[in-house]
Amino acid sequence: MSWYIARRLALIVPTLFGILVLNFLIVQAAPGGPVERMVAELKGFHGGAATQQFAGISADMLSTGSGLQGGSGVQGDYRGSQGLPPELIERIEKLYGFDKPPLERFQLMLGNYLRFELGDSYFRGKPVTELIIERLPVSISLGLWSTLLAYLISVPLGIRKAVRHGSSFDVWTSSAVIIGYAIPSFLFAILLIVLFAGGSYLDWFPLRGLTSDNWEELSWLGKAGDYIWHITLPTIAIVIGNFATLTMLTKNSFLDEVSKLYVQTAMAKGLSENQVLYRHVFRNAMLIIIAGFPAAFVGMFFTGVLLIEYIFSLDGLGLLGFESVLNRDYPVVFGTLFIFTLVGLLLKLISDLTYVLVDPRIDFERKDFS
Secondary structure: HHHHHHHHHHHHHHHHHHHHHHHHHHHHHHOOOOHHHHHHHHHOOOOHHHHHHHHOHHHHHHHHOOOOOOOOOOOOOOOOOOOOHHHHHHHHHHOOOOOOHHHHHHHHHHHHHHOOOOOOOOOOEEEEHHHHHHHHHHHHHHHHHHHHHHHHHHHHHHHHHHHOOOOOHHHHHHHHHHHHHHHHHHHHHHHHHHHEOOOOOOOOOOOOOOOOOOHHHHHHHHHHOOOOOOOHHHHHHHHHHHHHHHHHHHHHHHHHOOOOOOHHHHHHHHOOHHHHHHHHHHHHHHHHHHHHHHHHHHHHHHHHHHHHHHHOOOOOHHHHHHHHHHHOOHHHHHHHHHHHHHHHHHHHHHHHHHHHOOOOOOOHHHHHOO
């Protein structure tokens, strides 16, 4: 097993490299990078934020209008199709590192990532690592609790549905599962707000944020209660949208195992239903459930809750990545991509190791992966 772990860890490096190369090439082909965005803002298409940001580099040009092509005579106001001096464009490109060829920029990025230096955000004025750390509590809270709750509900429910397949319990729970699958998480989140967050009926839960404004002043018990109070509705919204697939996957997996010959043999030897179910069937049926855990956790932890974060005003990693793509904030885009991929690959390895814990008969070192 140690050789298998070492080989899987070694494979993380080329996998990360390939993903970064592919996304870097896509970004190079995409129109409208950070330089173009800054130029557009300096021309007045997006207000004066960029002008203030870049004032230290070209204060004279922006205050007097000197060097502008076809100046209108209005100082400090550059609207419409007025041009910008080539010197200013070059300084903008140098500011964002686009004065270097793509290959050199990619090599610099890889060198920094090897030291876990993710660079600084173009438009937020903070290191990417600091931005990720700031958003981690929200993403960990949503991803961890929603994943645990989904598994705690779906696995027992799926087993019960398999045991009572075709019964009235199986029929009405299947109806509930189908309804949960048909309702998108963000739509259910809006419904929860309307019903329980002061929308039109009850005002039991807060509408936004992960904690209250006076959270630091609360006792440890008060902090725990306040945290649960805020996280309840977002977690329920995520679970409703994700438990249906896991429930049916668990049921079908158990049904497939129950129909096998070894189950009939165990029953013929006089073992009870629970003994057969939890000593023999459970171990084999749970393998496919464990296989899907990394994808489910990473999806909820990083990107699967983007709309939930937006609806409940939660600043998580999903929202950070989405906003960075819109703003062409490439250090944040690639930094979060690097972290997401690395965590996903490590979780996949942990998932494979869990196979062995569930079923010791599995030995990955006997497989030929060449």
